């Protein structure tokens with residue numbers, strides 16, 4: 001039962017290379033399956049979200065984070081009568097453009113590119129992956145995804161201006177994305193902020209009392225749990241409170257988006273697109289709590305001195321490898337040397353590094369720096 005303002009697969013603007021329909025799956029289901037079967041999707045397993053595996057195997061990585069986003073996004077999408085196949089596909093693909101080493105890696109890669117007058121943006125990189133880098137099909141490059149999925153990759157988390165990004169003109173930059181794409185950014189934030197509270201405690205960088213003191217909305221749920229189940233372990237009380245926090249955010253988006261839709265009078269996808277602003281959102285109260293949760297994590301976790309050495313090493317590994325391949329392009333893999341004949345070398349090196357997992361880049365760094373040291377010593 002799709003709402004009037006949902007994306008209808010039969011009205012999709014289609015694929016770059018037309019393909020015959022499939023007997024059992026519609027185009028958005030197929031796109032979701034193409035993402036799941038892609039190499040860059042599998043690599044998410046070995047990309048840091050916030051904590052590296054050095055701490056524990058229980059921490060989220062980008063793959064498990066992605067699955068959590070997909071769960072949350074599907075719940076919201078289904079309750080709003082949206083196209084859940086498209087929602088699921090957009091959730092599963094939303095982090096595919098992330099480089100190794102989490103935010104530190106992204107920052108370092110962007111900094112390296114800026115030294116060459118370029119920049120790195122994970123949404124644009126995700127689009128390059130699905131359009132070009134994935135090689136699975138004989139008839140076309142990339143995954144040949146439908147327009148709505150490619151548009152969602154670009155527009156789910158921010159707006160790009162036509163003047164600054166003329167190459168993205170086909171994605172209707174002056175229009176809002178469908179609600180299926182709009183909800184991904186909020187589902188992402190619900191997933192990572194609640195997960196980071198959990199992993200932060202597991203890592204010993206946060207503690208239950210600190211969260212209760214610093215985050216009133218969490219304390220509200222924790223208090224409820226303690227009242228109801230005073231005899232269970234603090235860990236279970238914490239888990240229950242966290243579960244309530246996720247449910248609070250998710251359960252808020254649904255009615256508040258519905259009332260935004262009603263207030264706007266929107267009755268079709270075209271009208272969603274023509275709105276001056278996005279319609280998916282929290283109520284004023286939940287929005288305050290969303291911001292408070294984020295601020296708590298910034299103040300108490302993301303800049304923790306304990307995480308500093310790992311961040312510094314991530315930045316050093318990326319910066320050194322970037323410079324290494326800029327100075328010695330003939331040591332890049334053959335396919336990247338070929339690409340460098342058609343594209344700026346900095347972009348090619350950036351693409352190579354961005355695709356790497358934490359494991360692979362660490363191995364490359366050890367190998368390359370070992371060789372460099374040998375040469376220096378010999379010289």
Ligand code: MG
Nearest residue numbers: 065094095188
């Ligand atoms: Mg994410």
